[in-house]
Amino acid sequence: MGEEGQVLNSNYILVGGFLGAGKTTAILKAAEIISQRGLRVGLITNDQSQGLVDTVMLASHGFPTEEITGGCFCCRFPSLVEASQRLENASRPDVFLAEPVGSCTDLFATVVLPLRKMYGDQFGVSPLSVLVDPVRVQRVLGLKSGKSFSPKVTYIYEKQLEEADILVVNKRELLEPEELKTLVETLQAKYPRAQVLTMSARSGDGVEAWLDAIQNYGSTPNALRRLGQMDVDYDLYADGEALLGWLNMTVQLGGNEFDGNEFLINLLSDLQKRVSDSSADGMRIAHLKATLTPSQGNDVGVANLVRDDFSVEQSHRLQEPLSEGTLLLNFRAEASPELMRNLADSSLRALLAQLRLTGQEVLVEAFRPSRPNPTHRLAEV
Ligand SMILES: Nc1nc2c(ncn2[C@@H]2O[C@H](COP(=O)(O)OP(=O)(O)O)[C@@H](O)[C@H]2O)c(=O)[nH]1
Ligand SMILES: [Mg+2]
The missing domain is CATH 3.40.50.300 (P-loop containing nucleotide triphosphate hydrolases)
Structure with a gap:
């Protein structure tokens, strides 16, 4: 300090x-x-x-x-x-x-x-x-x-x-x-x-x-x-950590003016629906969250879902519509990362088509956390 x-x-x-x-x-x-x-x-x-x-x-x-x-x-x-x-x-x-x-x-x-x-x-x-x-x-x-x-x-x-x-x-x-x-x-x-x-x-x-x-x-x-x-x-x-799937996606959006708040809510709600419709029994959402950052200005929209049987919430709303921006999606669930990625891709593609937007994936990582191997492990004296 x-x-x-x-x-x-x-x-x-x-x-x-x-x-x-x-x-x-x-x-x-x-x-x-x-x-x-x-x-x-x-x-x-x-x-x-x-x-x-x-x-x-x-x-x-x-x-x-x-x-x-x-x-x-x-x-x-x-x-x-x-x-x-x-x-x-x-x-x-x-x-x-x-x-x-x-x-x-x-x-x-x-x-x-x-x-x-x-x-x-x-x-x-x-x-x-x-x-x-x-x-x-x-x-x-x-x-x-x-x-x-x-x-x-x-x-x-x-x-x-x-x-x-x-x-x-x-x-x-x-x-x-x-x-x-x-x-x-x-x-x-x-x-x-x-x-x-x-x-x-x-x-x-x-x-x-x-x-x-x-x-x-x-x-x-x-x-x-x-x-x-x-x-x-x-x-x-x-084993517990490896049961959790992890998906981080960064996607560049553009092509049309759109309402970013609606985009976030619709994306996460659609994904929630696909999770519940999917035949993957036992798939459990731990945390699904997304931000949308317009290329101009310094605003940010944030949406979250913390349980399968809850509703999507927006904790930060964008002030204005945007025509270009970066979407970040972080999805953690008890499920296979491949399935999570497929479902997220489907939701995103459907929404982009509906709004006539383009989406370019900048980074996509889907995996299960590897075995925890702490640098130090101490006991209190
Ligand atoms: N109702 C309610 N929701 C909250 C509260 N605190 C956080 N949340 C919501 O819970 C979700 C997850 O919050 P976040 O801070 O991202 O959780 P983290 O994963 O533990 O960092 C978000 O939608 C938050 O807005 C609270 O006090 N009340
Ligand atoms: Mg957090």
């Missing part, structure tokens, strides 16, 4: 949680709050591949943003340190906010502790926050019925909860107060070591309280409760 910057207990904040939990939204809101307090922020996004919706989303708000592509923080630990250093040199952030890949776990041992051990004099590395989507977590806990992932993917999800220092039920406005209360009590009973909070990253309700909890964590009894290292079966973890 800057020489004249305020001293914070935690100025390197890691925001974990499963795909679609609201990490990027929370980081954006936190960045706004921290900036309003007169501090500089630096943001770090992370993915297995290039062309990240999250980076475009965060950078479009004018915050210095670095991305680490081609692997998760744990497996590319030196890249995380380099990215932090680049931010440090370019904008001397007082606070770093970093978002690990949503299918990763064991972050405490592989990211938090190594950062503390090696860079503890440079950064105050925060306790580990893990965000959850309230509906998804209700299903995982068995409080609600509904489509869920297969056991190996659920294993990763539960490991994420288990290692949380601060467990944040995000999107709290989606539940009735009684339901939310039951959820918090169930989480607290199952994960007694965690400090359980609720917030709505989108509206900002509860985000300041979460940031305060991060700063004050060290003086709570929870801080003393972490013992040793979490047991992680890396074979199971690897």
